[in-house]
Amino acid sequence: MxxxxxxxxxxxxxxxxxxxxxxxxxxxxxxxxxxxxxxxxxxxxxxxxxxxxxxxxxxxxxxxxxxxxxxxxxxxxxxxxxxxxxxxxxxxxxxxxxxxxxxxxxxxxxxxxxxxxxxxxxxxxxxTFRPDPAPAPDGAAPAASAGTPDGTLVFGDLSIDTLGLEVRRAGQPVQLTPTELRLLLEFAASPGAVLDRRRLLREVWDYGWEGDTRVVDLCVLRLRKKIGADRIETVRGFGYKLVRG
Missing domain, CATH: 3.40.50.2300 (Response regulator)
Known part of the structure:
Protein backbone atom coordinates (compact mmCIF):
# COMPACT_ATOMS: atom_id res chain seq x y z
CA MET A 1 0.00 0.00 0.00
CA THR A 128 -3.08 6.90 -2.69
CA PHE A 129 -4.34 3.38 -2.02
CA ARG A 130 -2.60 0.44 -3.69
CA PRO A 131 -3.47 -3.11 -2.59
CA ASP A 132 -0.62 -5.09 -1.06
CA PRO A 133 0.30 -8.13 -3.15
CA ALA A 134 -0.78 -11.46 -1.73
CA PRO A 135 2.06 -13.27 0.07
CA ALA A 136 3.50 -16.17 -1.89
CA PRO A 137 4.58 -19.48 -0.34
CA ASP A 138 8.22 -20.71 -0.28
CA GLY A 139 9.69 -17.42 -1.46
CA ALA A 140 7.91 -17.51 -4.80
CA ALA A 141 6.96 -14.28 -6.56
CA PRO A 142 3.79 -12.67 -5.16
CA ALA A 143 0.56 -13.60 -6.87
CA ALA A 144 -1.15 -10.77 -8.74
CA SER A 145 -4.56 -11.43 -7.24
CA ALA A 146 -7.31 -13.96 -7.10
CA GLY A 147 -9.14 -14.14 -10.41
CA THR A 148 -7.38 -13.91 -13.76
CA PRO A 149 -3.56 -14.08 -13.93
CA ASP A 150 -3.28 -10.34 -14.48
CA GLY A 151 -5.11 -9.59 -11.24
CA THR A 152 -8.50 -8.86 -12.78
CA LEU A 153 -11.60 -9.92 -10.87
CA VAL A 154 -14.74 -10.55 -12.91
CA PHE A 155 -18.32 -10.47 -11.62
CA GLY A 156 -20.77 -10.73 -14.49
CA ASP A 157 -20.26 -7.66 -16.70
CA LEU A 158 -18.13 -6.01 -14.01
CA SER A 159 -14.33 -6.34 -14.12
CA ILE A 160 -11.91 -4.97 -11.52
CA ASP A 161 -8.22 -4.62 -12.31
CA THR A 162 -6.77 -4.86 -8.80
CA LEU A 163 -3.27 -3.90 -9.97
CA GLY A 164 -4.09 -1.01 -12.27
CA LEU A 165 -7.08 -0.03 -10.07
CA GLU A 166 -9.38 0.26 -13.06
CA VAL A 167 -13.02 -0.78 -13.14
CA ARG A 168 -15.06 -1.59 -16.24
CA ARG A 169 -18.70 -2.38 -16.73
CA ALA A 170 -19.65 -4.10 -19.98
CA GLY A 171 -16.24 -3.10 -21.26
CA GLN A 172 -16.72 0.60 -20.53
CA PRO A 173 -14.55 2.36 -17.91
CA VAL A 174 -16.25 3.30 -14.65
CA GLN A 175 -14.97 6.41 -12.88
CA LEU A 176 -14.90 5.88 -9.11
CA THR A 177 -13.74 8.14 -6.32
CA PRO A 178 -10.98 6.70 -4.09
CA THR A 179 -13.56 5.93 -1.40
CA GLU A 180 -15.88 4.18 -3.85
CA LEU A 181 -12.96 2.16 -5.19
CA ARG A 182 -11.87 1.03 -1.74
CA LEU A 183 -15.46 0.10 -0.93
CA LEU A 184 -15.73 -1.96 -4.12
CA LEU A 185 -12.40 -3.69 -3.45
CA GLU A 186 -13.58 -4.56 0.07
CA PHE A 187 -16.68 -6.21 -1.37
CA ALA A 188 -14.67 -7.92 -4.12
CA ALA A 189 -12.28 -9.44 -1.58
CA SER A 190 -15.21 -11.41 -0.10
CA PRO A 191 -17.76 -11.93 -2.90
CA GLY A 192 -21.03 -13.35 -1.68
CA ALA A 193 -20.18 -12.61 1.96
CA VAL A 194 -22.33 -10.18 3.92
CA LEU A 195 -20.30 -7.23 5.22
CA ASP A 196 -21.84 -5.23 8.02
CA ARG A 197 -21.63 -1.45 8.21
CA ARG A 198 -19.27 -1.47 11.20
CA ARG A 199 -16.73 -3.54 9.29
CA LEU A 200 -17.02 -1.24 6.27
CA LEU A 201 -16.55 1.84 8.45
CA ARG A 202 -13.45 0.24 9.93
CA GLU A 203 -11.89 -1.09 6.73
CA VAL A 204 -12.85 1.60 4.22
CA TRP A 205 -13.20 4.75 6.31
CA ASP A 206 -10.65 3.72 8.96
CA TYR A 207 -13.10 4.56 11.73
CA GLY A 208 -12.08 2.86 14.95
CA TRP A 209 -15.37 3.85 16.58
CA GLU A 210 -19.11 3.52 16.05
CA GLY A 211 -19.31 6.04 13.22
CA ASP A 212 -22.43 7.30 11.49
CA THR A 213 -23.48 4.55 9.07
CA ARG A 214 -25.13 7.07 6.72
CA VAL A 215 -21.74 7.53 5.10
CA VAL A 216 -21.69 3.81 4.25
CA ASP A 217 -25.25 3.70 2.96
CA LEU A 218 -24.81 6.74 0.74
CA CYS A 219 -21.50 5.55 -0.67
CA VAL A 220 -23.09 2.18 -1.47
CA LEU A 221 -25.91 4.06 -3.19
CA ARG A 222 -23.42 6.01 -5.34
CA LEU A 223 -21.49 2.84 -6.13
CA ARG A 224 -24.65 1.03 -7.20
CA LYS A 225 -25.47 3.79 -9.66
CA LYS A 226 -22.09 3.29 -11.31
CA ILE A 227 -21.70 -0.50 -11.35
CA GLY A 228 -25.34 -1.59 -11.47
CA ALA A 229 -28.05 -1.52 -8.83
CA ASP A 230 -28.30 -5.30 -8.69
CA ARG A 231 -24.55 -5.85 -8.22
CA ILE A 232 -24.61 -5.03 -4.47
CA GLU A 233 -27.41 -6.67 -2.53
CA THR A 234 -28.84 -5.39 0.74
CA VAL A 235 -29.24 -8.01 3.44
CA ARG A 236 -31.67 -6.36 5.80
CA GLY A 237 -30.56 -6.18 9.40
CA PHE A 238 -27.02 -7.26 8.51
CA GLY A 239 -25.36 -5.24 5.74
CA TYR A 240 -24.41 -5.63 2.08
CA LYS A 241 -22.83 -8.22 -0.20
CA LEU A 242 -21.40 -8.28 -3.71
CA VAL A 243 -23.34 -10.61 -6.00
CA ARG A 244 -21.00 -13.16 -7.58
CA GLY A 245 -22.63 -13.85 -10.92
Whole structure:
Protein backbone atom coordinates (compact mmCIF):
# COMPACT_ATOMS: atom_id res chain seq x y z
CA MET A 1 0.00 0.00 0.00
CA UNK A 2 1.31 3.48 -0.83
CA UNK A 3 2.47 5.67 2.00
CA UNK A 4 0.41 8.66 3.09
CA UNK A 5 1.84 11.83 1.50
CA UNK A 6 3.81 13.85 4.05
CA UNK A 7 2.08 17.09 5.08
CA UNK A 8 4.65 19.32 3.36
CA UNK A 9 3.66 17.86 0.00
CA UNK A 10 -0.12 18.14 0.58
CA UNK A 11 -2.13 21.13 -0.60
CA UNK A 12 -5.52 21.62 1.08
CA UNK A 13 -8.19 23.93 -0.32
CA UNK A 14 -10.27 25.27 2.59
CA UNK A 15 -13.61 26.82 1.60
CA UNK A 16 -15.23 28.52 4.60
CA UNK A 17 -17.09 31.83 4.72
CA UNK A 18 -16.65 32.53 8.44
CA UNK A 19 -13.36 34.43 8.64
CA UNK A 20 -12.67 33.39 12.24
CA UNK A 21 -13.21 29.69 11.58
CA UNK A 22 -11.35 29.86 8.29
CA UNK A 23 -8.30 31.44 9.89
CA UNK A 24 -8.36 29.09 12.89
CA UNK A 25 -8.55 25.95 10.72
CA UNK A 26 -5.89 27.28 8.36
CA UNK A 27 -3.45 28.00 11.19
CA UNK A 28 -4.14 24.65 12.83
CA UNK A 29 -3.44 22.71 9.62
CA UNK A 30 -0.37 24.79 8.84
CA UNK A 31 1.02 23.93 12.27
CA UNK A 32 0.81 20.29 11.17
CA UNK A 33 2.72 21.18 8.03
CA UNK A 34 -0.08 21.26 5.46
CA UNK A 35 -0.17 23.92 2.76
CA UNK A 36 -3.58 25.61 2.93
CA UNK A 37 -5.31 27.77 0.33
CA UNK A 38 -8.30 29.60 1.85
CA UNK A 39 -11.43 30.62 -0.06
CA UNK A 40 -14.30 32.62 1.41
CA UNK A 41 -17.22 31.51 -0.79
CA UNK A 42 -18.25 28.74 -3.13
CA UNK A 43 -17.41 30.48 -6.39
CA UNK A 44 -13.96 31.46 -5.12
CA UNK A 45 -13.49 27.87 -4.01
CA UNK A 46 -14.50 26.55 -7.44
CA UNK A 47 -12.09 28.95 -9.14
CA UNK A 48 -9.25 27.90 -6.82
CA UNK A 49 -10.04 24.23 -7.40
CA UNK A 50 -10.00 24.66 -11.17
CA UNK A 51 -6.64 26.42 -10.91
CA UNK A 52 -5.37 22.98 -9.88
CA UNK A 53 -2.78 21.63 -7.52
CA UNK A 54 -4.98 20.66 -4.56
CA UNK A 55 -4.86 17.21 -2.99
CA UNK A 56 -7.93 17.58 -0.78
CA UNK A 57 -10.86 19.97 -0.28
CA UNK A 58 -12.49 20.96 3.00
CA UNK A 59 -15.86 22.52 2.23
CA UNK A 60 -18.35 24.24 4.51
CA UNK A 61 -22.00 23.60 3.68
CA UNK A 62 -23.46 27.07 4.17
CA UNK A 63 -21.50 29.19 1.70
CA UNK A 64 -22.47 32.36 -0.17
CA UNK A 65 -22.55 32.53 -3.99
CA UNK A 66 -22.38 28.73 -4.37
CA UNK A 67 -23.19 26.51 -1.38
CA UNK A 68 -21.05 23.58 -0.31
CA UNK A 69 -23.41 21.03 -1.84
CA UNK A 70 -23.29 22.70 -5.23
CA UNK A 71 -19.53 23.12 -5.00
CA UNK A 72 -19.03 19.46 -4.13
CA UNK A 73 -21.22 18.41 -7.03
CA UNK A 74 -19.25 20.61 -9.46
CA UNK A 75 -15.94 19.27 -8.16
CA UNK A 76 -17.10 15.68 -8.38
CA UNK A 77 -18.11 16.15 -12.02
CA UNK A 78 -14.51 17.07 -12.82
CA UNK A 79 -12.29 15.20 -10.37
CA UNK A 80 -12.09 12.32 -7.85
CA UNK A 81 -10.13 14.57 -5.43
CA UNK A 82 -11.15 13.82 -1.81
CA UNK A 83 -13.78 16.18 -0.39
CA UNK A 84 -14.42 16.61 3.33
CA UNK A 85 -17.67 18.39 4.23
CA UNK A 86 -17.93 20.59 7.33
CA UNK A 87 -21.34 21.08 8.91
CA UNK A 88 -22.55 22.92 11.99
CA UNK A 89 -24.98 20.11 12.85
CA UNK A 90 -24.14 16.43 12.69
CA UNK A 91 -27.80 15.42 12.23
CA UNK A 92 -28.53 18.01 9.57
CA UNK A 93 -29.92 17.04 6.19
CA UNK A 94 -27.15 19.06 4.56
CA UNK A 95 -24.66 16.40 5.70
CA UNK A 96 -26.65 13.74 3.86
CA UNK A 97 -26.96 16.03 0.85
CA UNK A 98 -23.19 16.58 0.88
CA UNK A 99 -22.49 12.86 0.88
CA UNK A 100 -25.05 12.31 -1.87
CA UNK A 101 -23.33 15.04 -3.90
CA UNK A 102 -20.11 13.05 -3.76
CA UNK A 103 -18.28 14.09 -0.58
CA UNK A 104 -16.14 11.35 0.96
CA UNK A 105 -16.61 12.21 4.62
CA UNK A 106 -17.78 14.95 6.95
CA UNK A 107 -16.94 16.55 10.28
CA UNK A 108 -19.12 18.54 12.64
CA UNK A 109 -18.09 22.08 13.62
CA UNK A 110 -16.46 23.02 15.86
CA UNK A 111 -14.01 20.24 15.06
CA UNK A 112 -11.03 19.21 17.16
CA UNK A 113 -7.80 19.70 15.21
CA UNK A 114 -6.62 16.18 15.99
CA UNK A 115 -9.84 14.72 14.62
CA UNK A 116 -9.63 16.88 11.50
CA UNK A 117 -6.04 15.86 10.82
CA UNK A 118 -6.91 12.19 11.36
CA UNK A 119 -9.73 12.47 8.82
CA UNK A 120 -7.40 14.20 6.34
CA UNK A 121 -4.81 11.45 6.72
CA UNK A 122 -7.49 8.81 6.15
CA UNK A 123 -8.74 10.50 2.98
CA UNK A 124 -5.20 10.86 1.66
CA UNK A 125 -4.51 7.21 2.42
CA UNK A 126 -7.55 6.23 0.39
CA UNK A 127 -6.53 8.54 -2.46
CA THR A 128 -3.08 6.90 -2.69
CA PHE A 129 -4.34 3.38 -2.02
CA ARG A 130 -2.60 0.44 -3.69
CA PRO A 131 -3.47 -3.11 -2.59
CA ASP A 132 -0.62 -5.09 -1.06
CA PRO A 133 0.30 -8.13 -3.15
CA ALA A 134 -0.78 -11.46 -1.73
CA PRO A 135 2.06 -13.27 0.07
CA ALA A 136 3.50 -16.17 -1.89
CA PRO A 137 4.58 -19.48 -0.34
CA ASP A 138 8.22 -20.71 -0.28
CA GLY A 139 9.69 -17.42 -1.46
CA ALA A 140 7.91 -17.51 -4.80
CA ALA A 141 6.96 -14.28 -6.56
CA PRO A 142 3.79 -12.67 -5.16
CA ALA A 143 0.56 -13.60 -6.87
CA ALA A 144 -1.15 -10.77 -8.74
CA SER A 145 -4.56 -11.43 -7.24
CA ALA A 146 -7.31 -13.96 -7.10
CA GLY A 147 -9.14 -14.14 -10.41
CA THR A 148 -7.38 -13.91 -13.76
CA PRO A 149 -3.56 -14.08 -13.93
CA ASP A 150 -3.28 -10.34 -14.48
CA GLY A 151 -5.11 -9.59 -11.24
CA THR A 152 -8.50 -8.86 -12.78
CA LEU A 153 -11.60 -9.92 -10.87
CA VAL A 154 -14.74 -10.55 -12.91
CA PHE A 155 -18.32 -10.47 -11.62
CA GLY A 156 -20.77 -10.73 -14.49
CA ASP A 157 -20.26 -7.66 -16.70
CA LEU A 158 -18.13 -6.01 -14.01
CA SER A 159 -14.33 -6.34 -14.12
CA ILE A 160 -11.91 -4.97 -11.52
CA ASP A 161 -8.22 -4.62 -12.31
CA THR A 162 -6.77 -4.86 -8.80
CA LEU A 163 -3.27 -3.90 -9.97
CA GLY A 164 -4.09 -1.01 -12.27
CA LEU A 165 -7.08 -0.03 -10.07
CA GLU A 166 -9.38 0.26 -13.06
CA VAL A 167 -13.02 -0.78 -13.14
CA ARG A 168 -15.06 -1.59 -16.24
CA ARG A 169 -18.70 -2.38 -16.73
CA ALA A 170 -19.65 -4.10 -19.98
CA GLY A 171 -16.24 -3.10 -21.26
CA GLN A 172 -16.72 0.60 -20.53
CA PRO A 173 -14.55 2.36 -17.91
CA VAL A 174 -16.25 3.30 -14.65
CA GLN A 175 -14.97 6.41 -12.88
CA LEU A 176 -14.90 5.88 -9.11
CA THR A 177 -13.74 8.14 -6.32
CA PRO A 178 -10.98 6.70 -4.09
CA THR A 179 -13.56 5.93 -1.40
CA GLU A 180 -15.88 4.18 -3.85
CA LEU A 181 -12.96 2.16 -5.19
CA ARG A 182 -11.87 1.03 -1.74
CA LEU A 183 -15.46 0.10 -0.93
CA LEU A 184 -15.73 -1.96 -4.12
CA LEU A 185 -12.40 -3.69 -3.45
CA GLU A 186 -13.58 -4.56 0.07
CA PHE A 187 -16.68 -6.21 -1.37
CA ALA A 188 -14.67 -7.92 -4.12
CA ALA A 189 -12.28 -9.44 -1.58
CA SER A 190 -15.21 -11.41 -0.10
CA PRO A 191 -17.76 -11.93 -2.90
CA GLY A 192 -21.03 -13.35 -1.68
CA ALA A 193 -20.18 -12.61 1.96
CA VAL A 194 -22.33 -10.18 3.92
CA LEU A 195 -20.30 -7.23 5.22
CA ASP A 196 -21.84 -5.23 8.02
CA ARG A 197 -21.63 -1.45 8.21
CA ARG A 198 -19.27 -1.47 11.20
CA ARG A 199 -16.73 -3.54 9.29
CA LEU A 200 -17.02 -1.24 6.27
CA LEU A 201 -16.55 1.84 8.45
CA ARG A 202 -13.45 0.24 9.93
CA GLU A 203 -11.89 -1.09 6.73
CA VAL A 204 -12.85 1.60 4.22
CA TRP A 205 -13.20 4.75 6.31
CA ASP A 206 -10.65 3.72 8.96
CA TYR A 207 -13.10 4.56 11.73
CA GLY A 208 -12.08 2.86 14.95
CA TRP A 209 -15.37 3.85 16.58
CA GLU A 210 -19.11 3.52 16.05
CA GLY A 211 -19.31 6.04 13.22
CA ASP A 212 -22.43 7.30 11.49
CA THR A 213 -23.48 4.55 9.07
CA ARG A 214 -25.13 7.07 6.72
CA VAL A 215 -21.74 7.53 5.10
CA VAL A 216 -21.69 3.81 4.25
CA ASP A 217 -25.25 3.70 2.96
CA LEU A 218 -24.81 6.74 0.74
CA CYS A 219 -21.50 5.55 -0.67
CA VAL A 220 -23.09 2.18 -1.47
CA LEU A 221 -25.91 4.06 -3.19
CA ARG A 222 -23.42 6.01 -5.34
CA LEU A 223 -21.49 2.84 -6.13
CA ARG A 224 -24.65 1.03 -7.20
CA LYS A 225 -25.47 3.79 -9.66
CA LYS A 226 -22.09 3.29 -11.31
CA ILE A 227 -21.70 -0.50 -11.35
CA GLY A 228 -25.34 -1.59 -11.47
CA ALA A 229 -28.05 -1.52 -8.83
CA ASP A 230 -28.30 -5.30 -8.69
CA ARG A 231 -24.55 -5.85 -8.22
CA ILE A 232 -24.61 -5.03 -4.47
CA GLU A 233 -27.41 -6.67 -2.53
CA THR A 234 -28.84 -5.39 0.74
CA VAL A 235 -29.24 -8.01 3.44
CA ARG A 236 -31.67 -6.36 5.80
CA GLY A 237 -30.56 -6.18 9.40
CA PHE A 238 -27.02 -7.26 8.51
CA GLY A 239 -25.36 -5.24 5.74
CA TYR A 240 -24.41 -5.63 2.08
CA LYS A 241 -22.83 -8.22 -0.20
CA LEU A 242 -21.40 -8.28 -3.71
CA VAL A 243 -23.34 -10.61 -6.00
CA ARG A 244 -21.00 -13.16 -7.58
CA GLY A 245 -22.63 -13.85 -10.92
Missing amino acids: SAIPVPETVSVLLVEDDATIRRAVQLSLERYGYRVTPAEDGLAGLEAFRAGGHDLLIVDVMLPELDGIGLTRRVREESPVPVLIMSARGDALDVVAGLEAGADDYVVKPVDTGVLVARIRTLLRRA
